[in-house]
Amino acid sequence: MKISQNMKALVLEKIRKPLKLMELPIPRPNSGQILIKVHACGVCRTDLHIIDGDLPNPKLPLILGHQIVGTVVAAGDNVRGFELGHKVGVPWLGYTDGTCPYCRSGRENLCDNPLFTGYTIDGGYAQYAVANHEYCFAIPEGYSNVEAAPLLCAGLIGYRSYRLAMRDGDAKRLGIYGFGAAAHIITQIALYQGKEVYAFTRPGDRKAQEFALRLGAVWAGDSNQKPPKRLDAALIFAPVGAIIPIALRATSKGGAVVSGGIHMSEIPSFPYNILWEERVIRSVANMTRQDGEEFLRIAPMIPIRTEVTTYPLEDANKALDSLRRGKIEGSAVLNISD
Numbered sequence: 022m023k024i025s026q027n028m029k030a031l032v033l034e035k036i037r038k039p040l041k042l043m044e045l046p047i048p049r050p051n052s053g054q055i056l057i058k059v060h061a062c063g064v065c066r067t068d069l070h071i072i073d074g075d076l077p078n079p080k081l082p083l084i085l086g087h088q089i090v091g092t093v094v095a096a097g098d099n100v101r102g103f104e105l106g107h108k109v110g111v112p113w114l115g116y117t118d119g120t121c122p123y124c125r126s127g128r129e130n131l132c133d134n135p136l137f138t139g140y141t142i143d144g145g146y147a148q149y150a151v152a153n154h155e156y157c158f159a160i161p162e163g164y165s166n167v168e169a170a171p172l173l174c175a176g177l178i179g180y181r182s183y184r185l186a187m188r189d190g191d192a193k194r195l196g197i198y199g200f201g202a203a204a205h206i207i208t209q210i211a212l213y214q215g216k217e218v219y220a221f222t223r224p225g226d227r228k229a230q231e232f233a234l235r236l237g238a239v240w241a242g243d244s245n246q247k248p249p250k251r252l253d254a255a256l257i258f259a260p261v262g263a264i265i266p267i268a269l270r271a272t273s274k275g276g277a278v279v280s281g282g283i284h285m286s287e288i289p290s291f292p293y294n295i296l297w298e299e300r301v302i303r304s305v306a307n308m309t310r311q312d313g314e315e316f317l318r319i320a321p322m323i324p325i326r327t328e329v330t331t332y333p334l335e336d337a338n339k340a341l342d343s344l345r346r347g348k349i350e351g352s353a354v355l356n357i358s359d
């Protein structure tokens with residue numbers, strides 16, 4: 022494959038500013054890295070949190086994007102397992118030190134010295150990207166580029182959240198607050214495993230509620246509504262702290278309320294009795310490579326289908342704006358090349 026000298030990229034120069042279309046030199050892969058021609062890159066709520074300055078110390082200037090689907094077009098030294106022409110996926114976790122106490126105890130998602138794609142290293146809102154091959158995944162068969170992109174964060178971190186919420190194998194009724202990219206994927210896993218899904222959306226968002234019902238949720242309503250039955254577990258994908266006490270109130274004894282996002286508005290105080298009886302609140306941070314391997318093995322078996330709204334690379338700001346306004350059904354994805 023012939024590689025030209027420059028590439029187009031959408032660049033965040035300063036926080037709270039729109040991304041700027043720029044012509045940049047194509048990066049060169051260092052040892053252990055692969056150079057990827059980017060076909061598609063998913064747009065995630067975390068990208069909004071980075072733009073808004075909710076997350077500390079992003080690399081600046083920065084190329085956002087941590088759900089990259091592309092083809093390997095060059096490789097540095099010491100790359101194993103990926104050949105030129107292979108289709109690869111690049112997720113949020115871009116590097117870990119492998120030596121800190123968290124890495125050594127199988128919790129690399131909590132690494133003390135991590136790097137994150139599209140946050141502390143450049144991501145995929147560009148025609149090319151480099152990535153450490155040890156953190157890349159093979160893309161399962163049966164998915165187009167744009168359909169595969171949301172599997173890499175919405176799917177993968179959603180799956181980790183789901184697994185932690187349903188740690189009690191008997192849990193049946195799952196509430197999902199915030200019915201966007203992650204929720205539409207996790208609903209399919211939950212149904213496949215014989216669970217019931219209760220979908221909660223922004224108050225009055227009938228379109229999202231219909232979307233949830235169409236996917237097989239047994240009930241859909243406003244986030245401040247009480248579900249018809251008590252939930253065994255709740256997942257929160259909306260960045261709204263006020264939902265935590267609401268979800269606790271809807272959850273039965275011993276149930277878990279799991280927040281899947283990286284940032285949330287402040288949680289209001291609440292009485293102890295809604296937490297009592299061994300209810301649990303927990304967050305989910307990042308992902309391990311094991312989460313990725315496991316999820317990408319399961320996805321084609323179900324098979325998980327993703328609903329995507331695509332935008333050309335140049336329209337990344339438009340995609341982000343639609344996501345911010347809750348206008349995306351399923352996932353927003355940049356369609357960058359064939």
Ligand SMILES: [Zn+2]
Pocket residue numbers: 065066067068087113174175
């Ligand atoms: Zn994400």
Ligand SMILES: [Zn+2]
Pocket residue numbers: 117118119120121122123124125129131132133134
């Ligand atoms: Zn570590």
